[in-house]
Amino acid sequence: MPSVYLIRRTHQSLIRAGTALAQEGHWQLCGQTEQVREAAGQVRLHRPEVLACDLRLLDGNATRLLRELQSQDWRPLVLLLTPASDDLLLFETLRSGGDGYCIDTGSGATLSTALDQLHAGRAAMSPMIARQLLAAFGLTRSQLQLAQCVASGQDLSPAAGNELLSQADQHLLSLVAGGLLTEEIAQRWQLGSAEVEMRFAGLYRQLHRLPQQAAALHSA
Numbered sequence: 001m002p003s004v005y006l007i008r009r010t011h012q013s014l015i016r017a018g019t020a021l022a023q024e025g026h027w028q029l030c031g032q033t034e035q036v037r038e039a040a041g042q043v044r045l046h047r048p049e050v051l052a053c054d055l056r057l058l059d060g061n062a063t064r065l066l067r068e069l070q071s072q073d074w075r076p077l078v079l080l081l082t083p084a085s086d087d088l089l090l091f092e093t094l095r096s097g098g099d100g101y102c103i104d105t106g107s108g109a110t111l112s113t114a115l116d117q118l119h120a121g122r123a124a125m126s127p128m129i130a131r132q133l134l135a136a137f138g139l140t141r142s143q144l145q146l147a148q149c150v151a152s153g154q155d156l157s158p159a160a161g162n163e164l165l166s167q168a169d170q171h172l173l174s175l176v177a178g179g180l181l182t183e184e185i186a187q188r189w190q191l192g193s194a195e196v197e198m199r200f201a202g203l204y205r206q207l208h209r210l211p212q213q214a215a216a217l218h219s220a
Helices: 011-024 036-046 062-070 088-095 108-119 127-136 150-154 167-177 182-189 193-219
Strands: 003-007 028-033 050-054 077-082 100-103 162-166
Touching: 003 011, 003 036, 011 028, 011 108, 028 036, 036 062, 050 062, 050 108, 062 077, 062 088, 077 088, 077 108, 088 127, 088 193, 100 108, 100 193, 127 167, 127 193, 150 167, 150 182, 162 167, 162 193, 167 182, 167 193, 182 193
Parallel strands: 003 028, 003 050, 050 077, 077 100
Antiparallel strands: none
């Protein structure tokens, strides 16, 4: 059974989430806290497979914790819990090391599903985040007609102006930014929805490399 460490803004939300996960029975809760300042040490001690953390906490936000964890030789997958995908802090926290996010509805089933998704290498992506990713990588949107072609989903040649992403990545971000749902993209590209979600997760991993790439260019 995979393990998760919970960091929630309030004691009540910790209790609700822990109780729901116990009832679902998919995940082992190995620890929990409401404090960012004590979380890094606890995470290193318990070494959970996934860290599920509210975007904002009473003594700080998740970005502070993720930057501290990045300095370690090991870190868990990080699921960010947010009330809305258009929260301006969400993208910066994904950039700091978040591997995916979950819209916090207060439902334990929603959290368990998001944990399962992340553990399987999959993630969600909203149109706003796709637009922010395009901007972060310095890419423009592909033409919708081109991006929807089956061949576009298999184009592994480098995206113009950014060696971290492929043309297929640029097309995928363009489709999401244009409002297409995961299932709609999967249908147009003749893929399974899980494959599309795995590509989303891969884009977040590439986002984590941007600060390193910028530092390398600066030193050169």
